[in-house]
Amino acid sequence: MSQFDQMSDAEIDDRFRISGGKPVAFLLAGYAKAREPFSVHFLHGEEMFLxxxxxxxxxxxxxxxxxxxxxEANRRILAAEKVRFSGRPGGVPVQFSSGAVSETTFEGGKALAVALPEYVVRLQRREYFRIETPRVNPLILFARMPDGGLLKLPAHDISVSGIGLDAPELPAGLEVGLVLPNCHFALPGESRELFFSATVRNFHQHTSRSGAVFWRIGLQFRDLPLGDENRIQRYITQIERGRQLA
Structure with a gap:
């Protein structure tokens, strides 16, 4: 499962959401007409099938x-309270969620059905692709809170548009829309740090498989120079290449 597939609703920027009955129906009807393949995840993401x-x-x-x-998979999905679909029609990551599944027929054969989702998430630009950063020797972001306090948190994922952070506790005063000035971090193997300001786009509580509870915080870069965007893109490519060879 890709990083995008694992993103919660709270992590997804509103600008990527297509909402409204007619737009959603039109978009999904196009995917259905093209017989686009999707994976459907259920039982809290523990099971899936294509x-x-x-x-x-x-x-x-x-x-x-x-x-x-x-x-057996059909029986279990019919017992699920919620399902999530994810796919890459035309190479564009798409995902959406719906409620309980019911049995139906289509063109004389057995099929499944769900209510149309409230919205569909579609990442339209390649540069918004995010990749998980290494857990060993993680990127560390430094920033100043409005009260002057230092924010020092490890990165969870990164794209050329923003960075996701992990925090044991939610920093006091943090809220969506807050602008953090004087942010900086260093990419592995580089001595020159990246400096920028960032906007808090989202945060949500997360529970790991071991039961540990922590916070995920999403920041959007505000004034990152193009040259630094290229540096991040090279870093992402290096991570991808390394994982493909592993």
């Missing part, structure tokens, strides 16, 4: 998709 979007039934406000080849 499927194909088949039809958007506007009058019933529902999306029809293909069953799994496993009857």
């Amino acid at each position: 499927t194909t979007l088949l039809d958007v039934q506007v009058d019933q406000k529902r999306l029809v998709f293909d069953c799994s080849g496993s009857q």
Whole structure:
């Protein structure tokens, strides 16, 4: 599963959301017409199978998709309270969520259906792709809070548009829309740091598999020079290449 697939609703910027009954139905109908493949995740993301979007039934406000080849998987997804779909039609990451699944038929065969989602998330620009940063010797971001306090937190992921941070506790005074001046961090192997200001875009509580509770904080770069964007892109490429060879 990609980093985008694992993003929660709280981590997703509003600018990537396509909402409204007609726009959502139109977009998904196009994917169904093209028989786009998607993965559907359920039972809190612990299970998934590959499927194909088949039809958007506007009058019933529902999306029809293909069953799994496993009857057991079909039985379990019918018991799920919520499902999440993710795919890359045309190479563009897309995801959306819906509620309970029901059985139906489509063109004479068995199929599954869910209510049309409230919105669909589609990342339209390549440069917003985020990648998880290494846990060993992580990037450390430094910034100043409005009260003058120092913020020093390890990075969780990064793109040329922003950075995600992990925090054991939510810093006092942190709120969405807050601008943090004088931010900086160093990329591995580089002596010259990147300096910028950043806007707090989101934060949410997260529980790890071990049960530890911490906070994820998303920052958007405000005035990062183009040259530094290129440095980050090279860093992302290096991480991807290293993981492919591992």
